[in-house]
Amino acid sequence: MIDLLLINVPRISLVYPPAGTSLLKGVVEQQGFTCNVKDANFELLDSIKDSDDFETITNYFTIPNAEMTTHCQNIIDDWYVNLVNYILQVNPKHVGISVFTFECQVATRELCKLLRKVYNGKIIIGGAGLSTTGIATQINDFGNNLLESKQVDYYVRGEGEHALIDILKENTGDGINNDNYVQITDLDSLAYPNYDDVIKYKYHYTIDNIQLPITTSRGCVRRCSFCDIHAFWKKYTFRSGENVAKEMISHYEKYKVRDFFFTDSLINGNLKSFRQLTECLISYYQENNLPDKFFSWGGQWIVRTEKQLSPADYINAAKSGMNGLAMGVESLSEQIRIDMKKGFTNQDLDYTLEQFRLHGINCYFLMIVGYPTEQEEHHLETMQMFTKYQGYAIDGTIFGVNLGGTLSIDEGSPLHKDSIHFGLEPTSENEELFGLDWTSKENPKLTLLQRINRRLDLQELLMDLGYRVYNGDHQLKRLKASYERIKQNTYHFKDILHS
Amino acid sequence: MSVLNKIPITLKIYYTHSSHTNGWPLCRVLWDNKQVANFKADGQEIEFTVLPKSQGTSTLIVEHYGKNVYTEHDKFIEIIGMRINNIALKNILWESTQYPITAPWDESWQEEGNLYLGHNGHIVWKFKNPILLDIQKRLKVRTDMQEGQESTKKVLNEIKEYFANEKDR
Numbered sequence: 001m002i003d004l005l006l007i008n009v010p011r012i013s014l015v016y017p018p019a020g021t022s023l024l025k026g027v028v029e030q031q032g033f034t035c036n037v038k039d040a041n042f043e044l045l046d047s048i049k050d051s052d053d054f055e056t057i058t059n060y061f062t063i064p065n066a067e068m069t070t071h072c073q074n075i076i077d078d079w080y081v082n083l084v085n086y087i088l089q090v091n092p093k094h095v096g097i098s099v100f101t102f103e104c105q106v107a108t109r110e111l112c113k114l115l116r117k118v119y120n121g122k123i124i125i126g127g128a129g130l131s132t133t134g135i136a137t138q139i140n141d142f143g144n145n146l147l148e149s150k151q152v153d154y155y156v157r158g159e160g161e162h163a164l165i166d167i168l169k170e171n172t173g174d175g176i177n178n179d180n181y182v183q184i185t186d187l188d189s190l191a192y193p194n195y196d197d198v199i200k201y202k203y204h205y206t207i208d209n210i211q212l213p214i215t216t217s218r219g220c221v222r223r224c225s226f227c228d229i230h231a232f233w234k235k236y237t238f239r240s241g242e243n244v245a246k247e248m249i250s251h252y253e254k255y256k257v258r259d260f261f262f263t264d265s266l267i268n269g270n271l272k273s274f275r276q277l278t279e280c281l282i283s284y285y286q287e288n289n290l291p292d293k294f295f296s297w298g299g300q301w302i303v304r305t306e307k308q309l310s311p312a313d314y315i316n317a318a319k320s321g322m323n324g325l326a327m328g329v330e331s332l333s334e335q336i337r338i339d340m341k342k343g344f345t346n347q348d349l350d351y352t353l354e355q356f357r358l359h360g361i362n363c364y365f366l367m368i369v370g371y372p373t374e375q376e377e378h379h380l381e382t383m384q385m386f387t388k389y390q391g392y393a394i395d396g397t398i399f400g401v402n403l404g405g406t407l408s409i410d411e412g413s414p415l416h417k418d419s420i421h422f423g424l425e426p427t428s429e430n431e432e433l434f435g436l437d438w439t440s441k442e443n444p445k446l447t448l449l450q451r452i453n454r455r456l457d458l459q460e461l462l463m464d465l466g467y468r469v470y471n472g473d474h475q476l477k478r479l480k481a482s483y484e485r486i487k488q489n490t491y492h493f494k495d496i497l498h499s
Numbered sequence: 500m501s502v503l504n505k506i507p508i509t510l511k512i513y514y515t516h517s518s519h520t521n522g523w524p525l526c527r528v529l530w531d532n533k534q535v536a537n538f539k540a541d542g543q544e545i546e547f548t549v550l551p552k553s554q555g556t557s558t559l560i561v562e563h564y565g566k567n568v569y570t571e572h573d574k575f576i577e578i579i580g581m582r583i584n585n586i587a588l589k590n591i592l593w594e595s596t597q598y599p600i601t602a603p604w605d606e607s608w609q610e611e612g613n614l615y616l617g618h619n620g621h622i623v624w625k626f627k628n629p630i631l632l633d634i635q636k637r638l639k640v641r642t643d644m645q646e647g648q649e650s651t652k653k654v655l656n657e658i659k660e661y662f663a664n665e666k667d668r
Binding site: 204206387390391393394395396399427447449450452453456459460463465466468469470471472473474476477479480483487 | 506583584585586587631632634635638640641642644645647648649650651652654655658659661662665666667668
C-alpha cells in the first residue's frame with residue numbers, strides 16, 4: 001500500500017507536466033514515504049478530440065451553470081467513475097488532490113463526494129484554488145467548505161512540502177486545516193521534483209521537445225500596485241543558481257530533457273543567483289563538450305537597468321540558453337508604470353530589448369489596459385511606443401503580446417487594500433470592489449466601456465503592426481461575457497463561487 | 500492596415516568601398532524610382548527615411564555610377580548589410596538582382612545575390628507592401644499561433660461591433 005496518491009484534476013494547462021504534484025512526490029519520497037502522481041486532468045482533456053466537446057467539457061469545469069450535452073456529461077461521468085475505481089484499486093493511505101486554481105474546484109468537489117462514499121483512506125486537498133478570488137485572498141472558502149461538510153480530512157494552505165510530511169507523520173501542523181501557514185525560507189533544502197509518473201504523458205508542449213517546469217523562487221522583489229502576490233508570499237525566497245543548475249542537469253541525465261520553463265514570478269529577482277545559474281550551465285557545457293545554448297530555459301523576467309544587468313550578463317544568459325521570456329511590461333506609458341510601481345523606465349526597457357535583439361533572446365509582453373490613472377494621452381503613448389517597437393516584432397525579438405482582459409482589481413493587491421486612497425469604488429452601492437467592476441473617482445472618464453474600447457483599439461493596432469497577439473479571441477469573448485454580467489448586475493463575488 | 504502607410508521607415512545601408520584613387524566611388528539610392536540619396540562612398544553606411552506605400556511593390560535600388568572602366572579598374576562598392584527600422588535584413592539582403600552597365604558590344608547580364616558592384620550598375624531589391632510584414636515573412640519569423648491561443652480579426656470585429664452600440668450607464 002502506497003502512502004500517498006497525488007492527483008491533478010481539471011482544469012489546468014496541458015502544455016507541460018504540472019510542477020506541484022511532481023515536486024511534492026520528490027519531497028515526500030525524500031522523507032521515506034511512497035508516492036504516485038496521476039495527471040487525471042491530462043487523461044481526460046487529452047482524450048477529447050472534438051473541439052466543441054472540448055469547449056463544453058472545459059466550460060463545465062470552469063464556468064458556473066455552463067451548458068452541457070448528454071454526450072459530454074457521459075464522458076465526464078465515466079471519467080469520475082474510472083478515476084474513483086483507479087484510486088480504490090491503488091488503495092493509497094492518503095489521496096491528495098491538487099486544487100491548482102479555483103477552476104479545479106468543480107472537479108475536486110465532485111471527486112471528493114464520490115470518493116467519500118467508497119474510500120476509507122484520508123483525503124487531502126491543497127493549492128491556490130482553496131481560495132476563489134486569487135491566491136492572496138484571506139477567504140479560504142473552498143477548503144473550509146469541504147472540511148466542514150466532511151468531504152475532506154485535511155486542507156493544506158500555503159506551501160505543501162512541509163505540511164504534507166506533517167500530515168503523513170503526525171496529522172497536524174502549520175497550514176493544515178488552518179490558515180497559519182509558515183513560508184519555507186530554505187528552498188535549497190527541498191528535494192528535486194520527481195517526474196517519473198508523468199514524463200510518459202504526451203503533453204501539448206509549445207515547442208517540439210519535452211519541456212519540464214522548474215521553480216526557482218517564490219514571491220517577488222517588486223511590489224506592483226495591481227498584484228496580489230505579496231499577500232500570499234510574504235517574503236521573496238529563492239534557490240541558489242547552483243542548486244537550480246544541478247536540478248536541470250539531473251533532469252537531463254535522467255530524462256534527456258533539455259528544455260525548461262521556470263514557473264517563478266521572475267527568474268532574475270536575485271541577480272547573484274541568476275548569474276550563478278548561467279555560469280554553472282556554461283561550465284557544465286564546457287566540461288562536457290556541449291555547445292552553447294545546449295539547454296533552453298525561460299520564464300518571467302523583470303526589466304533591469306544597465307547598472308543591474310550589464311551586456312556581459314546578457315551574453316552569459318544567452319550562452320546558457322535563456323530564451324522565451326515573459327515580461328510584465330503592463331503599460332508603455334512611463335507615467336502609468338510609475339503609478340503601478342513597476343520600477344523601470346523607458347530607457348531601461350529600450351536597453352533590455354536591444355540586449356535581447358543583440359543576443360537572440362526573444363520575449364513576450366504582458367500588458368494591462370485601463371489602469372485607474374490611465375488617461376487618453378497615456379493610452380496613445382502606449383500605442384506610439386508599440387509602433388516604435390514594431391521592429392522587434394518584425395524580427396521576432398518580441399514574439400508575442402498578451403493584452404489580458406483589462407485591469408482586474410484582485411483582493412490582496414495594494415489597489416484593493418488601499419482602494420479608498422486610489423479613489424476606486426464598485427460601480428453600484430452595496431457591492432464589493434471586485435474584478436472588472438470598478439470606477440475611479442479620480443478618473444471618471446475611465447469607465448469599463450472606455451477600458452474595453454482601449455483594449456480593442458490596441459489589439460487592432462498590434463495586429464496591423466505585425467505583433468502576435470496571444471489569446472485575444474478567448475479574452476475578448478470573456479470580456480464581453482463579464483461586461484454583460486455587470487450590466488445585468490450578476491457579476492458578484494458570490495456568483496462565481498461554485499458552492 | 501491604415502496605420503502602416505502613415506509611419507515613415509528608416510533604411511540604413513552598410514557598405515565597404517575601394518580606396519581613394521581618382522576620387523571615391525559615387526553612389527545613389529532610389530526608393531520607388533525616386534532618388535533618396537546621392538553620395539561619395541567614403542564612409543561605412545548611408546541612412547535615409549521613406550514613406551512606405553500601403554500596397555503593391557516597393558523597389559530599392561543602389562546604383563554605382565561615374566566609374567571610368569578604362570582608368571579606374573579598382574573602384575567598387577560592396578553592400579554588406581541593410582537594416583530597416585533597425586531590423587537586420589539578414590537573408591533578404593541576398594534576395595536581390597544586380598544589373599551591371601556593359602559596353603554596347605558586350606553581352607548584357609544580370610546576377611542574383613551579388614552585392615559587389617565593380618561595374619557601373621545597380622542592385623535591385625523588391626518588397627511587397629506593407630513592407631515590414633513582408634520582411635517579417637521573409638525573415639521566417641513565426642506568426643502562427645498555438646490552437647486555442649489565436650487572435651483573429653473576425654472575433655475582434657465582432658466584439659468591436661458589439662461594443663460600438665454600447666453606452667456608459
